[in-house]
Amino acid sequence: MTSETVDDAARDEQRPSAFRITMGRERGYHPAAVDTFLAAARESFESDGSLTAYDVRIASFPLIKNGYAVADVDAALGRIEDAFAARQREQVVRSGGVEAWVGDARSKAQEILDHLARSRKHKFARTGFLTFGYRVDEVDHVAGRIVRYLRDGDDLSAEQLRSAAFRMQRGGYREEQVDALLDATIDVILAVR
Structure with missing residues (x-):
């Protein structure tokens, strides 16, 4: 743009x-x-x-x-x-050349993949049993799409991640951790456009 x-x-x-x-x-x-x-x-x-x-x-x-x-x-x-x-x-x-930009994007993508390699229902810290967080199965579904995008080249757009919304559940994933990972993934998507 x-x-x-x-x-x-x-x-x-x-x-x-x-x-x-x-x-x-x-x-x-x-x-x-x-x-x-x-x-x-x-x-x-x-x-x-x-x-x-x-x-x-x-x-x-x-x-x-x-x-x-x-x-x-x-x-x-x-x-x-x-x-x-x-x-x-x-x-x-x-200022740094294409290699610097690509290297930074690859490094961020690898960090995201490493984080999402955690087992299902344990990808992020959870809230307490009486506290609400993002619904685990919905976040894990989006996490799977992110992995397939980064690892296999499946389609995923920044807009899809910007509009991702999760229902709440007691003992769900901590919102700030999930949001930070979505932000990092959007950065990678925008970097490789």
Whole structure:
């Protein structure tokens, strides 16, 4: 994604009609919070680079009535994250060469594979019996898809991982560990595009 694409996406998303507005009981992202973040992302992309693809990925906004439609904003954020990742890749390749970039991506991929080599239902730390965490079987299913992507080259997109959602269960996997692994996998996917 080029800087023109980020500019166009940010400009489009800042127009009042860029995102659908939720109606009725449906809640959406707070428009002012989204608009402020998009303006900061555009400024960062054009100048100082203080934001990264990861910062875009973890952006969150309050939910309110008559807010921006969540799916629309999330799709725009995905495109902006892709642009930041592409810029980061270009910078690293320019300074360290393609070998450095590929070596880093391979190293991250191997760390993920090593972590996911743990046995089924034991891939991540668990919450206490009375505490809720991500549902183990659902996380293990996604973990299997990640392994097949990294090891065998099966299809898996960053968007699929961005939209992964897990139901909760008592004694489930710790959310922060699962989220960190999903983030690392998204980084690898974006690195090899």
